[in-house]
Amino acid sequence: MFYREAGQYKASYQSDQAIFPIAQDRIAMLALLVVAFVGVPLLASEYVYRAVLIPVVILSLAAIGLNVLMGYCGQVSLGSGAFMGIGAYAAYNLAIRLPFLNPFVCVLLGGFVSAAVGIAFGVPSLRIKGFYLACATLAAQFFADWAFLRIKWITNDTPSGSVNAPPLQLMGFDLSSPTANYLVSLVFTLVLGLAAKNIVRGHVGRQWMAIRDMDIAAEIIGVRPMYAKLTAFAVSSFLIGVAGALWAFVYLGSWEPAAFDIDRSFQLMFMVIIGGLGSILGSVLGAAFIVLLPIFLNQALPPFGALFDWKISTATVSNFESMIFGALIVFFLVVEPNGLARLWSVAKEKLRLWPFPH
Amino acid sequence: MGLRRLALLGAAIVSAGIIAATTAEAQNEQFIPGLVYRTGAYAPNGIPFADGVADYIAMLNARDGGINGVKITFEECETGYATDRGVECYERLKGKGPTGASYFSPLSTGITFALTEKAPGDKIPLITMGYGRADSRDGAVFEWNFPLLGTYWTAANVAIQHIAKEMGGFDKLKGKKIALLYHDSPYGKEPIAALEVMAKKYGFDFLPIPVPAPGSEQKSQWLQIRQQKPDYVLLWGWGVMNSAAVTEAGNVNYPRDHMIGVWWSGAEPDVIPAGEKAAGYKALMLQHPAGKFAVYADLEKFVIGPGKSLAKPDEIGSVLYNRGLINSMLGTESIRTAMAKFGNKPMTGEQVRWGIEHLDLTAERIKQLGFEGMIGPIKVSCADHEGTRLSRVHQWDGKKWNIISDWYTADDAVIEPLVKETAGKYATEKKITPRDCSKES
Numbered sequence: 001m002f003y004r005e006a007g008q009y010k011a012s013y014q015s016d017q018a019i020f021p022i023a024q025d026r027i028a029m030l031a032l033l034v035v036a037f038v039g040v041p042l043l044a045s046e047y048v049y050r051a052v053l054i055p056v057v058i059l060s061l062a063a064i065g066l067n068v069l070m071g072y073c074g075q076v077s078l079g080s081g082a083f084m085g086i087g088a089y090a091a092y093n094l095a096i097r098l099p100f101l102n103p104f105v106c107v108l109l110g111g112f113v114s115a116a117v118g119i120a121f122g123v124p125s126l127r128i129k130g131f132y133l134a135c136a137t138l139a140a141q142f143f144a145d146w147a148f149l150r151i152k153w154i155t156n157d158t159p160s161g162s163v164n165a166p167p168l169q170l171m172g173f174d175l176s177s178p179t180a181n182y183l184v185s186l187v188f189t190l191v192l193g194l195a196a197k198n199i200v201r202g203h204v205g206r207q208w209m210a211i212r213d214m215d216i217a218a219e220i221i222g223v224r225p226m227y228a229k230l231t232a233f234a235v236s237s238f239l240i241g242v243a244g245a246l247w248a249f250v251y252l253g254s255w256e257p258a259a260f261d262i263d264r265s266f267q268l269m270f271m272v273i274i275g276g277l278g279s280i281l282g283s284v285l286g287a288a289f290i291v292l293l294p295i296f297l298n299q300a301l302p303p304f305g306a307l308f309d310w311k312i313s314t315a316t317v318s319n320f321e322s323m324i325f326g327a328l329i330v331f332f333l334v335v336e337p338n339g340l341a342r343l344w345s346v347a348k349e350k351l352r353l354w355p356f357p358h
Numbered sequence: 359m360g361l362r363r364l365a366l367l368g369a370a371i372v373s374a375g376i377i378a379a380t381t382a383e384a385q386n387e388q389f390i391p392g393l394v395y396r397t398g399a400y401a402p403n404g405i406p407f408a409d410g411v412a413d414y415i416a417m418l419n420a421r422d423g424g425i426n427g428v429k430i431t432f433e434e435c436e437t438g439y440a441t442d443r444g445v446e447c448y449e450r451l452k453g454k455g456p457t458g459a460s461y462f463s464p465l466s467t468g469i470t471f472a473l474t475e476k477a478p479g480d481k482i483p484l485i486t487m488g489y490g491r492a493d494s495r496d497g498a499v500f501e502w503n504f505p506l507l508g509t510y511w512t513a514a515n516v517a518i519q520h521i522a523k524e525m526g527g528f529d530k531l532k533g534k535k536i537a538l539l540y541h542d543s544p545y546g547k548e549p550i551a552a553l554e555v556m557a558k559k560y561g562f563d564f565l566p567i568p569v570p571a572p573g574s575e576q577k578s579q580w581l582q583i584r585q586q587k588p589d590y591v592l593l594w595g596w597g598v599m600n601s602a603a604v605t606e607a608g609n610v611n612y613p614r615d616h617m618i619g620v621w622w623s624g625a626e627p628d629v630i631p632a633g634e635k636a637a638g639y640k641a642l643m644l645q646h647p648a649g650k651f652a653v654y655a656d657l658e659k660f661v662i663g664p665g666k667s668l669a670k671p672d673e674i675g676s677v678l679y680n681r682g683l684i685n686s687m688l689g690t691e692s693i694r695t696a697m698a699k700f701g702n703k704p705m706t707g708e709q710v711r712w713g714i715e716h717l718d719l720t721a722e723r724i725k726q727l728g729f730e731g732m733i734g735p736i737k738v739s740c741a742d743h744e745g746t747r748l749s750r751v752h753q754w755d756g757k758k759w760n761i762i763s764d765w766y767t768a769d770d771a772v773i774e775p776l777v778k779e780t781a782g783k784y785a786t787e788k789k790i791t792p793r794d795c796s797k798e799s
Contacts, residue, residue, distance in 0.1 A: 050449040149542050149570070159551045159780075160491070160544040162471040164787075252442065253475045256468050256544055258571060259441055295446075298435075313668075314436035315396030315405075 003352040019197060036186060041179045049178035050251075055291045057185040058246045063271040063283035064189075064196050065239030070269070071277035072200050073232035074212030075125050079137035080240050080268045082144030085260030087114040087241025088248035089154050095166040096156055103166050104184070107245040114241020115234045122233030126226055129215075141262055148257035155257075162256045165249040181250045188246060192239055197280050199235060208232050209278075240268075270325065274332050276339030285340040294321050388425060388693060388704045389455025390415060390686075392434040393447050393464045399572035400439045400597035402627035403678055407465060408434065409669035410682020413661050414653075418690060420660035425693050426702040431455060437469060439597075444469030445476070452480055457704040461485045461689055461714070467545035470503075477502045482707035483714055485692075487685050488621055488644040492548050495744040496781035497715065498792040504714050504743045506688055507736065508644055510548040511776060512768040513620045514592075516642060516749040518556050519766050520618065521590050532561035537588035539579060539595070539603060542568040546594045549620070553592075555776055563588075573599025580606040593619040593641075600628035608635025615640060618751070625677035629754045637756040642749050646684060646732035648677045648759045653728030657683075677759065684733060691727070692717050715740060715798075734765070740795035 003024050010016040020026045044053060066080045091110030095103055124136040148154055148161075155163050168175040168184070175184055199205055207228040210218035219225050248255050267290060275286020298317055305312035336342055394408035395401055415432045424430050433454065435447035444464055452459045461483045464470055470490040477484050483502050486494070492511040494503035521536065522528045538553060540546030550566055557564035565588055567579050573595055580603075583591060591612065593603050600623045607614055615638040619628070624641020626648070654675070661667050662674060673679050696705045696713025705713065717738045724730055736745040747768040752759040785792055 047449050047453065051446045145570075149568070160467075160471065160547050161542075162468065162544045164475065252445065252472060254472045255441065256471070258468065258543065263440075313396065314394060314434045315401070318397040318436045318438060 060287040062243035069236035073208040076134040079140035081264030082141040083240040084244025087244035091245035110245040111242035115238040118237025276341030279341035282341030391451035398438040406678035407682040410679040414686035483711040493780040497743040499781040511552040514549040514552040535563040535588040537565040601631035604632040614638035740798040
């Protein structure tokens with residue numbers, strides 16, 4: 001009933017290759033964009049911006065980056081926190097040392113620096129796979145942790161090691177309000193997410209997926225493994241680096257190296273696994289889920305406990321979060337390995353037929 | 359109008375009435391948020407402090423009905439010592455209560471750095487008692503930060519004074535080696551600037567040794583200490599790093615009585631896990647010792663006795679529990695000071711800031727509050743957000759802490775120039791015009 005596709009003809013190859021081939025999807029996406037750009041600024045409170053929307057938007061970008069590497073190219077990576085940190089510190093150094101550059105230009109350039117470092121740490125992937133590659137990327141994570149702490153030049157020789165973002169402005173407009181922060185992050189995520197979606201639909205993305213599915217067969221039919229794997233690392237690290245720079249500049253404002261430690265890498269990995277490997281929509285759903293779950297538990301568990309006369313302390317809520325995350329990872333890997341994105345596409349398949357049974 | 363519509367309308371009116379009634383009632387409340395960590399690697403130290411903070415406020419509500427008749431609402435938020443969770447908790451709690459949050463005490467130097475950027479815009483003061491940025495004692499630049507009772511540069515100076523006393527004078531420091539075993543985070547790095555200045559002044563070798571967070575693995579650092587043989591080791595750790603350091607010191611047989619911890623490395627959770635190895639370990643005090651003082655009479659009567667305390671029995675009277683009590687006392691007394699000027703109603707963040715900046719606790723008032731023997735008089739002013747320069751040293755004998763020194767006063771001749779320099783740098787970087795303290799009222 002919703003997806004009455006009868007009468008929707010594609011008259012050109014271009015319309016056939018559209019990201020949203022069904023007209024109802026295009027209308028829904030347009031409505032979503034209107035809500036995101038117009039509705040949210042009218043309705044959201046500062047807390048919703050700072051605690052929900054901005055983290056979800058920025059971490060979606062990071063999750064898209066990690067999905068490109070893990071989901072589309074099949075290379076396990078536990079170093080995504082490090083790449084976020086590299087993007088953040090590169091952007092910070094550019095902003096401090098070249099003050100004439102706009103902070104957002106520094107964010108993009110930070111992404112390029114992160115891409116370069118990503119290629120360097122992606123070289124081991126040409127020789128090793130799976131868990132061994134996970135170890136190599138873990139080494140990247142710890143190396144970055146060490147570098148941020150010990151190489152004083154990176155933190156501009158501050159005695160405390162804690163650095164501040166430059167004030168956010170664009171052509172004279174001050175962009176430090178919560179609404180402006182949200183809109184800036186949204187624009188970055190949408191543009192770069194669209195670029196990522198088109199890359200994975202193109203020939204480079206098909207090479208990645210060939211490497212993921214059966215890399216020896218891919219090599220035989222002419223996919224160059226070095227090109228494919230290193231471009232995957234480059235694109236992934238670029239997206240994650242831009243997300244890291246945005247996280248530091250827009251969300252945190254002032255950060256220390258511990259903001260990009262191994263826990264951040266795990267968080268991104270959980271987003272990608274729960275959201276769905278190999279799916280851009282899955283990255284966004286996973287990011288929203290991981291950001292919202294602790295807040296939801298924090299708000300919902302104490303009143304729930306009060307129903308049974310059980311005073312739940314903040315420590316218990318925090319421990320519940322860890323337990324529920326672990327249980328969910330196991331649940332998703334067993335029941336629905338393709339994550340929330342698969343649940344959505346199953347729902348959409350059914351919606352295309354509903355109310356008819358077949 | 360149908361019956362259903364009538365029922366819905368009636369329900370709407372009734373619920374509007376209830377909401378109006380509850381909000382009207384909620385108008386006379388002062389909201390104090392608590393950023394705590396009861397989980398994670400730093401929980402052993404975070405829990406007793408958080409319990410102290412909560413229990414003092416509970417006692418005020420039960421005994422006095424709040425502050426000057428305004429009831430205090432208190433809510434905790436778990437940060438796990440992580441900066442991003444601290445920022446999220448701050449955003450969630452800053453607007454609660456009829457006048458917003460009174461003040462924030464994040465108990466984490468990392469979170470303090472992040473909130474120092476946000477709090478001035480939201481007009482909420484930060485009480486960073488005994489931690490935070492050492493240069494934030496300059497109130498002309500850091501209008502909203504209050505490192506009451508002590509900063510890390512005060513601590514570093516007092517530690518060196520005690521070492522000099524044990525060695526027989528400042529001239530005996532020349533040529534000696536003093537190591538700083540520090541938590542590799544903004545917290546641990548804070549004293550380095552002051553110690554470098556003092557090393558140049560008194561002629562001792564300063565050896566900084568970092569320990570990566572969370573600090574439970576220290577074997578290579580203590581191997582380095584065994585090779586270098588410093589005369590004294592200053593410990594600047596937190597959470598599990600403290601007990602690991604004391605244990606490792608025992609393992610390499612470094613004399614524990616030549617170890618001096620900062621006041622965040624001098625509590626029961628830091629020494630009890632190390633067992634016998636901890637005997638002889640010394641630490642600075644944030645003025646107060648362990649033990650029960652006059653305020654405990656009311657605490658026992660109103661909170662601990664009725665079973666409303668969050669603390670376990672062995673926590674009560676411990677160093678960090680006392681510190682939590684003092685934190686809440688300073689915060690609530692600041693609110694009282696503000697109410698004396700602005701009236702007996704819920705105070706906004708700006709008014710509380712005024713109250714903290716004009717906090718003046720004399721020895722008599724401290725005795726009235728029941729904190730005699732715990733802290734000395736404290737007078738905060740625009741130029742001095744620390745309020746006092748006192749500290750002393752206690753030593754663990756295996757069973758309890760014993761005070762082994764008189765009061766030391768930190769040497770402002772050493773610290774003041776450093777504060778001016780770093781605060782000035784911060785002001786130029788952030789384009790802040792320092793306030794003129796002579797004109798402030």
